[in-house]
Amino acid sequence: xxxxITQRTEARSELRRICDRTHDDQVTHKESxxxxxxxxxxxxxxxxxxxxxxxxxxxxxxxxxxxxxGSELDAAYQQVPKELLDAIQxxxxxxxxxxxxxxxxxxxxxxxxxxVLGKRYTPVDRAGIYVPGGQASYPSTVIMNAIPAKVAKVPxxxxxxxxxxxxxxxxPAVLVAAQEAGVEEIYRVGGAQAIAALAYGTxxxxxxxxxTGPGNIYVTLAKKLVYGTVGIDSLAGPSExxxxxxxxxxxxxxxxxxxxxxxxxxxxxxxLLTDDSVLAxxxxxxxxxxxxDHPRRLLTExxxxxxxxxxxxxxxxxxxxxxxxxxxxxxxxxxxxPWGLLDKIRHAGAIFLGSSTPEAVGDYLAGPNHTLPTSGxxxxxxxxxxxxxxxHSSLVQYSQTALEKVAGAIEALALAEGLHSHAESVRxxxxxxxxLP
Numbered sequence: 270x271x272x273x274i275t276q277r278t279e280a281r282s283e284l285r286r287i288c289d290r291t292h293d294d295q296v297t298h299k300e301s302x303x304x305x306x307x308x309x310x311x312x313x314x315x316x317x318x319x320x321x322x323x324x325x326x327x328x329x330x331x332x333x334x335x336x337x338x339g340s341e342l343d344a345a346y347q348q349v350p351k352e353l354l355d356a357i358q359x360x361x362x363x364x365x366x367x368x369x370x371x372x373x374x375x376x377x378x379x380x381x382x383x384x385v386l387g388k389r390y391t392p393v394d395r396a397g398i399y400v401p402g403g404q405a406s407y408p409s410t411v412i413m414n415a416i417p418a419k420v421a422k423v424p425x426x427x428x429x430x431x432x433x434x435x436x437x438x439x440x441p442a443v444l445v446a447a448q449e450a451g452v453e454e455i456y457r458v459g460g461a462q463a464i465a466a467l468a469y470g471t472x473x474x475x476x477x478x479x480x481t482g483p484g485n486i487y488v489t490l491a492k493k494l495v496y497g498t499v500g501i502d503s504l505a506g507p508s509e510x511x512x513x514x515x516x517x518x519x520x521x522x523x524x525x526x527x528x529x530x531x532x533x534x535x536x537x538x539x540x541l542l543t544d545d546s547v548l549a550x551x552x553x554x555x556x557x558x559x560x561x562d563h564p565r566r567l568l569t570e571x572x573x574x575x576x577x578x579x580x581x582x583x584x585x586x587x588x589x590x591x592x593x594x595x596x597x598x599x600x601x602x603x604x605x606x607p608w609g610l611l612d613k614i615r616h617a618g619a620i621f622l623g624s625s626t627p628e629a630v631g632d633y634l635a636g637p638n639h640t641l642p643t644s645g646x647x648x649x650x651x652x653x654x655x656x657x658x659x660x661h662s663s664l665v666q667y668s669q670t671a672l673e674k675v676a677g678a679i680e681a682l683a684l685a686e687g688l689h690s691h692a693e694s695v696r697x698x699x700x701x702x703x704x705l706p
Contacts, residue, residue, distance in 0.1 A: 270553075270557075270574065271527075271552075271553045271556050271557075271573055271577045271578070271579055272577070272578055272579065273549050273550070273553060273579045273580075273581060274578065274579070274580045274581070275546075275580075275581045277582070277583075277587070277591075280578075280580040280582075280591060281591070281594065283578055283580075284540070284578070284580075284591060284594065284595045287509075287538045287540070287576050287578065287595075288595055288596075288644055288645045289644070290507070290536055290538070290575075290576060290644070291486065291489070291507070291536070291644055296486060296490070299486055299487060299490060300490050300494070302461075302487070303461045303487055303490045303491050303494060304494060306321060306460075306461040306462050306465060306491070307461065307464075307465045307468075307469075307491060307494055307495065309321075309465075310462050310465035310466055310469060310471065311465060311469045314470075314471035314472050314473075315332045315335070315471045315472045315473050315474075317462065317465075318335070318458055318462050318463075318466055318471060318473075318474075319331070319332065321460065321461075321462040322432060322457075322458055322459075322462065325459075325460055325462075326431055326432055326459065326460070327434075327435075328432045328433075328434075328435060328457075330432065330457070332472065332473050334457070335456050335457060335458060335473045335474065336454070336455070336456055336457075336473065337439065337444065337455040337456070337457060339453075341438075341444065342444055342447075342448055342453065342455075344441075345441040345442075345444035345445050345448075346441075346445055346448075348441035349441050349442055349445045353442060354445065356633075356634075357408055357412070357442070357445060357446050357449055358449055359634060360409065360412050360633055360634035361412055361416060361446075361449050361450055363634045363635065363636045364412055364413065364416045364417075364634065364636055364638075365416050365419070365420060366636060367635075367636030367637055368416055368417045368420045368636075368638075368654065368655050369420055371654050371655050371656070372420060372421070372655050373390050373655075373656060373659065373661070374390070375387070375388060375389045375390050375661075376388055377664060382668075382670065382671045382674055383667070383668035383670055383671045384666070384667055384668075384671045385664070385665070385666035385667075386663075386664065386665060386666075387663070387664035388661050388662070388663060388664065389661060389662045389663075389664055390659045390660070390661045391659065391660060391661075391662070392418075392421045392422050392423045392424070392658055392659055393423055393477075393478035393479050393500070393658055393659075393660065394423075394424060394425065394478055395423070395424070395425045395426075395427060395475060395476070395477040395478050396418045396423045396425070396426050396427070396477060396478065396479050396480075396481065396658055397427050397428075397429065397467035397477035397479065397480040397481070397499075398411070398414040398415055398418070398426060398427070398428045398429070398452070398480075398481055398482050399414075399428075399429055399430070399459075399463060399464065399467075399480060399481070399482035399483070399484055399488060400414070400428060400429070400430040400443060400482055401430070401431070401459070401482075401483060401484050401485065401488070402430045402431035402433060402439065402440065402443070402459055406440035406442055406443055407443065408440070408442040408443050408445070408446035409446075409632055409633050409639065410482060410483065410639075410640075411428070411443055411446040411447050411450055411452070412446055412449075412450050413638050413639050413640050413653065414481045414482045414640060414653065415428070415446075415447065415450035415451060415452045416450050416451075417638065417653060417654055417655045417657060417658060418481075418658045419450060419451040420655050421655045421656075421657075421658035421659050423658050425454070425475075426451065426452045426454065427454050427455075427456070427467065427474070427475060427477055428447055428452050428454065428455045428456070429455075429456045429457075429458050429459065429463040429466065429467060429474070430443060430455070430456075430457065430458075430459060430463075431457070431458070431459025431460065431463075432457035432458065432459065433457075438457070439455075439457060456473070456474050458474070459484075459488075460484075460485075460487055460488060460491075461487045461488060461490070461491035463488075464480060464484075464488060464491035464492055464495060465491065465495070467480050467499070468480065468495035468498050468499045469495075469498070476499075477499060478499060478500060479499060479500035479501065479502070479657070479658065480492060480495070480499055480500070480501050480502070481501070481502040481640065481653055481657060481658075482502070482505075482640065483505040483506045483508075483640060484506060485506070485507075485534065486506070486507070486536065488506075489504050489505070489506050492504060502640060502653045502657050503640070503641075503642050503643075503646060503650050503653070504643070504644070504646065505598075505640055505641060505642065505643055506534070506643055507533065507534045507536035507537050507538070507643065508530050508533045508534060508537045508538075508598060508599075508643065509530060509537060509538035509539070509540070509576075509597055509598045509599065509643055509644075510526060510527065510529070510530040510538070510539055510540070510597065510598070510599040510600075510601065510628055511540045511541075511542065511592055511595060511597035511599070511600050511601070511617075512526060512527065512540065512541045512542070512600075512601040512603055513542050513543070513585065513588045513589065513592060513600070513601070513602050513603070513604060513610065514541060514542075514543045514545070514548060514552075514601075514603040514604060515543065515544055515545055515548075515585060515603075515604040515605060516544075516545040516547070516548055517603075517604065517605045517624075518543070518545075518548060518603040518604070518624060519603075519624060520548055520551035520552045520554075520555045521555055522603070522624055522627070523541060523548075523552050523555075523603060524552050524555035524556045524558075524559055525559060525627070526539075526601060526627050526628055526629075527539035527540075527541065527552070527556060527573075527577065528556060528559055528560070528563070528569060528573075529627070529628060529629055530572075530599070530628070531569045531572035531573050531576075531577065532563070532565045532568065532569045532572075533572075534568070534572065535568050535571040535572050535575070536572065536575075536576065537572045537576065538572070538576040538577070538578075539572065539573060539576070539577045539578075540577070540578045540579075540580070540595070540597070541578070541579045541580070542580045542582055542588035542591055542592060543579070543580075543581060543582070543588070544581070544582055544583065544584055544585055544587075544588065545581075546581050549579045549581050552579060553579060556573065556577075560573075585604060585610055585613075586613060589610060589613035589614055590613075592614065592616075592617070593613075593614065593615045593616050595645065596616035596617065596642075596645045596646070596647040596648045597617055597618065597647065598617075598618040598619070598641045598642065598643045598647065599617075599618060599619055599621065599628045599631070599641070600614065600617035600618075600619070600620045600621065601620075601621045601626070601627075601628060602614075602620065602621065602622050602623070603623070603624050607622035607623050608622065616647045616648045617647050618641030618642050618643070618647045618651070618652060619631050619637060619639070619641055619652065637652060638652040638653045638654060639652075640652060640653035641653075669698070672695070672698060672699075673699065676695050676696070676698075676699050679691075679692070679695045680692040680695055680696060683695075
């Protein structure tokens with residue numbers, strides 16, 4: 270049953286509990302398992318990958334089976350209905366158009382005193398994309414991760430995804446989405462072992478420079494543990510939505526949006542903050558009604574029971590304050606004046622304004638990325654973008670004259686830090702054309 274809370278102190282406590290749901294003792298135990306998987310793949314390569322694929326995914330594969338073949342990629346198009354293909358292609362166009370607006374430009378500035386400064390952007394050599402496949406098929410995740418890498422001009426994009434059952438394999442929609450997004454190097458491996466393969470490389474799967482994409486708690490922990498060996502986008506997941514609604518909101522829509530998050534994962538969080546107690550009760554009743562014939566009822570009910578919450582607050586200003594403390598992945602503003610309330614929002618991964626903008630729009634084809642910071646990370650992190658796949662190098666050039674003007678300051682700072690050779694590297698250049706020993 271979805272709980273209703275009216276006390277602000279209790280609400281803060283519950284929101285904190287939900288935000289910290291990936292840091293309990295059970296997660297600590299899982300981290301130990303993930304460490305073992307990572308080390309095994311690092312030492313044994315393909316052999317460990319195949320062992321864990323058999324153990325966790327119940328698929329007995331050989332090394333030659335890991336990479337999805339060209340014939341499988343071609344066949345996938347024959348298995349996808351035209352309506353779905355059209356939707357995938359539309360999503361690719363929308364997401365690419367958005368991300369092309371976000372490509373940073375290299376620049377050089379010729380300043381005074383013959384000083385040249387600048388910044389140069391270059392893509393990583395190899396990007397690894399993780400696409401979940403346990404509870405459902407996620408072609409949208411392919412698009413959201415591959416398109417920014419493509420726009421960033423990453424030379425080699427490697428995708429990993431769980432192998433699926435022996436009868437069905439990888440979803441044809443996922444394989445088609447990958448090709449439409451420009452990815453053709455795909456490996457059938459999932460879980461922590463897939464992250465290990467991307468981070469360390471195996472005989473079959475190449476080592477990458479950055480890993481992006483959401484997954485279950487094992488995938489998230491694996492990304493956390495390999496960070497430093499490779500870059501990562503963020504520790505995304507489990508999913509969460511926080512909805513701020515007033516009396517103008519439709520309880521049917523609000524309930525549907527809460528369930529849209531809960532059906533992702535049994536650790537997904539669905540939260541409503543409202544200043545209208547009547548709406549709160551209607552939403553609780555509506556959630557129960559929509560759950561009756563839900564195709565993923567058991568999983569969704571668990572999420573709602575453990576991480577679902579309705580909080581009745583004194584005002585929308587208090588709702589905004591609580592939302593900022595939680596820093597949700599997805600924030601919906603289903604109020605009369607969403608743009609007015611937006612001024613009070615400081616921390617959120619993505620913000621959806623108005624009753625006609627369900628979070629599902631952002632999941633699939635609005636354009637902005639749906640790979641977002643979770644568990645409070647929106648306080649300091651942002652969505653996956655083109656910049657995720659780029660790194661920048663500073664450009665610095667001083668003429669002899671320019672160096673002479675600042676040589677004294679550099680020497681003073683270097684000597685203050687006890688770094689003799691730093692000071693000497695400047696002092697020697699000040700001799701100009703004098704013959705050096």
